[in-house]
Amino acid sequence: MVEHFWDGTLIPSSPWALLARRELAANPFANVRVDTVRRPDGSIGPYLAVDTADMVRILAVCEGHVLIVEQHHYLTGPCWQLPGGRVDPSDGGMPGLGPDPMIAAARELLEETSISGRLTRLATWEPLPALTASRTHVYLAADVRTDDRRAQLDDTEADLAKRWIPVRDAIAATLDGRVRCAPSAAAILTLALRPRFPRRRLRRRLSASRRLGWLWCLTTLVPPRGRSTTTPRR
Known part of the structure; x- marks a missing residue:
């Protein structure tokens, strides 16, 4: 049940109740379990759930380009x-608080692409809330640079390839199905909606009729004509 207040505040109180739990399968990456629960309508039945670690995604931006793998x-x-x-559990954070996702993000970016940069948190999402409590x-990543250390790909990433693409192409890829990873697609569009991007050049380049909505924000990330190269200049 969710109680609604006149000022828009939402105070959730769970209509679910856990009655019993049984583990079905487990490995170092995930646990599959079935819970016996009381549902919101009062009925009792099984609920399949997966316990797995949180994930990270890194949106590296350089000169109007986005790093895609x-x-x-x-x-x-x-x-x-x-x-x-x-x-990973080894991505140590403060004692007693568990691993630090920012440390994991820096590690993953370096391992997969040999790139490092200054990280700031963009968002946290729950991609599959009906199946797992795992968050992404x-x-x-700003001020990106190539690190001297080589990428360290695991055995499932032997075919991984990286490419820098213009932001306009990254946006198009989220719409035509090439970017099918939901947090990746959401991150590309979320970045475009952030208000902190400089708008002075945008005002010069857009007519008043186009300074509206998310398209207005997206255009701030599009590089000027003649600089839409496949690899950012460093």
Whole structure:
């Protein structure tokens, strides 16, 4: 049940109740369990859930380009997405608080692409809330640079390739199905909606009729004509 107040405040109180729990399968990456629950309508029945680590995705931006990795996934096939991976227990944070997603993001970016940068948190999402409580933490990487250390890909990433693409192409890729990773697609559009991007040049380039909505924000990230190269200049 969710109580609604006149000022828009929402105070959730769970209509679910856990009655019993049984583990079905477990490995170092995930646990599959079935809970016996009391549902919101009062009925009792099973609920299948998966416990797995949180994930990270990194949106690296350089001169109007976004860093994309292309990889063939076993379950879904070829896909474009942002660099990232799971948060490991070794990604140590403050004592007693568990691993730090920002440390995981810096590690994954370096391991997959040999790139490092200044990270700031962009958003946190729950991609599959009906199946797992695992979250995806997304970070923006600015001031990116190539690191001397080589990428350290695991055995499932041998075919991983990286490419810098113009932001306008990254947006198009989220709409035509090339970027099918939901947090990656959401991150590309979320970045475009952030208000902190400079708008002075945008005002010169857009007519008044186009300074509206998300299109107005997206255009701030599009580089000037003649600089839409496949690799950012450093």
